Amino acid sequence: MLLTTKSKALSFGILASLFFASTFVLNRIMAVSGGGWQWSSALRFVWMLPILLLIVIIRGNLKQLLIEMKRNLGQWLLWSTLGFGIFYALLTFGASYGPSWLVAGTFEFTIIAGMFIGHFMQRKENRQPFSKATLFFSCIIFLGILVMQISEAKSTPLSTILLGTIPVLIAAIAYPVGNRKMMALTKGSLDTYQRTLGMTLASMPFWIILMFFGYQEHGLPDESQLLQTLLIALFSGVIATLLFFKGTELVQHDHKGLAAVEATQAMEVIFTLIGEIIILQTAFPNNLAISGILLVVIGMYLHSKNH
Template identity: 35%
Template sequence: MSRLLALGLVAAALFSVTFILNRAISLGGGPWQWSAALRYGDMALLLGGWLMVRRGPAYLAVVVRAFVHRLGFWLCTGGVGFGVFYAGCCYAADHAPGWVVAATWQITILLSPLVLRGFGLRVPLRGIVFLLVAFVGIVLINGQRLGDGIGLEQLLHGVVPVVIAAVAYPVGNQLLNRARHRGGPEAALLADPATAVLLPTLGALPFFALLLIATMPPPPTPDQIASTAVVALFAGCLATALFLYARNLSAEPYRIAAVDATQAGEVGFALLGETLLLGEPLPGLVGWLGLAAVTAGLTGFALGRK
């Protein structure tokens, strides 16, 4: 379990790049639609190029055939797990500070067990208790800033899309987990972390194409193109591959929920990054107590399993 949590926390640190840079892009005037679409376009190129170099053209052809063979499944998995998820996060970043988005995103640590139950899996009660402890920590971290006052419009535009994203992400991930553990040639392909990210990434591209067509945003700025490439590499390729690798190491609900819970660490990493790069102040005493609660929740996951 400790290995799974360690991998998840490293992924959380890399994921935090998303919240910091997306907010910086928004402050620079870059359209949120391009932040979403460019990331997954870059990811498809980076992952496809990596597999071409590491595994060869023949292997990449096998991956493409697997994608076409179950096109509907990958369009659903990628469209929901990557498309709806990241469009919601980017939209929110255009309307709220990065810490609001990162804090609200942590509701996924509570929704993940509910999603698992929807797939017919049960998470032990003690696991949900530890999730609640971690979530209380997230509330404490941001409690003082939330107390400063957020308008209704900012709340709706900065929070609701992230709540939707927090449901979509574990749904897509669990669809992928089921495909990984049901056996067969596709399951063998998904044992490769880069392949496991590439297949749903390809499935998400039509979603983002439709988003751009429907909203017709202005062209992306040069800084936005460069920043989304950084997000694609660190959060999209490295963090997602590491997170899904840790998540797919087991089909046991408790272990899956434990890996999902490591995403709580993103708030601490995002706060630190925003402090250093965007001038956000460090949390006060209540915030540090919140970080301690997050640590306690994750430690409970690691030590509470019998």
């Protein structure tokens, strides 16, 4: 049976969420072992750069990318810094203050954020009102996030909860804004590899500044942090990002389809929870936390079925 374009896009999204989940688990491992969050953030993109550069050069598409970037350099710098830089720095910072499943669960706010951002990025005359079902399913996801936070608040100081939650919520908004703005800017003229490389290149000034602060606070990263950030770069930065961007590109002219692909990222919570229990041998979340996780996943599933 042949897959429809939307089914392919959703499959890419779910597969991407599996590889994205490695980010949350590995970032938590580095945070627990005392690795500076600045290095954890920046090194992922430093590792990604030569890998993606090699892919684009082999495919013979580097010159076209550089011409595109030169044409709108300011826009590339702005949206790449937001969509890659601000997004990932805040996500890694949040990993210092909570278990990886909680960070992953909170990040699913990106599903709701992406839907509203896509809506308001459309021309007024093309905007369609949100269906009651879409808003209801988004509320289920948001309720799930709140329930998870409440479960964690029982054993964690409020200041720690806020430090682990607010940056992740901002990251959840920054990622779809950067992604959608870059799609609008390039208008399909670049392939997934080119766009990912271009955004990695354009976010480099941000990462260089962050590495300077990381050196001031923690010195140079150790071997384990170098290895773990390399794994994140491969699994999440290259494989997951390319899969996710491919999925969003397949349905880029269908804002409901885009919302459904973004909704597949709720699967990250399940994959992250399994990974944390197996690798970090952490305790299984309490019943309240599991209820929150299930609400997020159910909301994601209903979103994808509705679209």
